[in-house]
Amino acid sequence: MSGTMKAIVKHQRGVGAELQEVPIPDVKENEVLIKVKATSICGTDVHIYNWDEWSASRVHPPYVFGHEFSGEVVEVGDKVNTIVPGDYVSAETHLVCGHCPQCLTGKFHICENTKIIGVDTQGCFAEYVALPAQNIWKNPENMPSDIASVQEPMGNAVHTVLNGEVAGKSVAIIGCGPIGLMAVGVAKAAGASQVLAFDLNNYRLGLAEQMGATTLVNSGEEDPVKTAKSLTSGHGVDVVCEMSGHPAAIDQGFKMITNGGRMSILSLPTKPVKVDITNDIVFKGIEVQGITGRKMYETWQQVSRLLNSNQVDLTPMITHHLPLEDFEKGFQLMNEGKCGKVVLKP
Structure with a gap:
């Protein structure tokens, strides 16, 4: 898919971010392109927005940040055969190597070469995001997009x-x-x-x-x-x-x-x-x-079952829904502690 999209860009080494028009990402042979329906602000995103000591040592602007989302697949790479356009998805945000001692013994969540979507790579505070097919998690069709976007932190x-x-x-x-x-x-x-x-x-x-x-x-x-x-x-x-x-x-x-x-x-x-x-x-x-991240993909199964069985209701802690353009208000609420989870809608 060609063209441009709205995205929240960590534009410089310093406090803040900007809403910019950037190219829609190209899809590699093992990736899928997702139209984002909802994306939520994480504490990690606040660290990046505020530009603290950790983020200054880790991230490299300019780039699109954000890593929690739900959306619809609109394009798949040539070698993707488990996901099709129209699938309603979220994603595991840890990109793992598959060949370190931890990965080889099934402990993918502590891969020694882990990269994180929206921290080390382009993220999802945007209208579209491209990700490896192996990181995609299919959501139940009836799950609200805001709930689906917070499965990663719930993990x-x-x-x-x-x-x-x-x-x-x-x-x-x-x-x-x-x-x-x-x-x-x-x-x-x-x-x-x-x-x-x-x-x-x-x-x-x-x-x-x-x-x-x-x-x-x-x-x-x-x-x-x-x-x-x-x-x-x-x-x-x-x-x-x-x-x-x-x-x-x-x-x-x-x-x-x-x-x-x-x-x-x-x-x-x-x-x-x-x-x-x-x-x-x-x-x-x-x-x-x-504790780091989620067990891949044992924890995702637990999350999905807890939500689908209504044993955990996340609606009380999702306190704000804002358009992507109002992201600064979302970060202000997070910094002031006057919110639960803030969900942005592109």
Whole structure:
């Protein structure tokens, strides 16, 4: 397909982005071209928009960013035979090599040569996006486009929460950004006996309650460790899912976890974190997990089934729908913490 399209371009090394008219991407023999129906703003996109230390060291403007979306296939490459025009799809955003030791043992989500769509390659904040066919996930026809666009980040939440036993256990979700909110819903659906939501933002704590949290804790107004222990007969919580990335919150997570508990960390701290390894890890005998991306494609199957069975309802955490042209308002809402998930419509 020839012609041009609207796209949000990270146009320079610095704060901000621009709406530009750029060429519609060409489709390689193993790729498909997708007309984007909905694309949602991720915390990673905010890092890139704000141009922090991480993004300055990772991305190379100018390029189209964004990586969460849903859309319709409009063109396929010559060697693509599993996808046809008209398919309603989303995509796994990790581009993996297929030949490193991790890939060869089925651990594609930790491929040592991973590239990320919209970070290392052209992204989906646009009217069209071209991607490898092997990364495409077919959506149910009746799934709303905004819900379909947030399956990728929901996969992060599912991977974090379900990377160990949850049923009948107390679960703490630290950080109620969009993925934390989804983690609340996943933990509740998985049979957690308690779901404790921690944040400094009362607006997002309200969303956590709608997603199924049994206890809301503003960590700036009460001691989160004391509260967690008081709700667990003094023992501490069984599972901590760390989504905030704040050094103090991470330390609190280690302090509130019970002996033999599980600490799953999805967040990306931008500063060094001090951890009392002796008392909070070794003597407690806890399991500490680093979580990256989604298990390919086990997690996508879990996400799809949780949504299709209505065990997790994401509508409370999708708080804003904006046209692509109003992207700056979306990033402002994300920076101010006055939203759940922001969905852009090209």
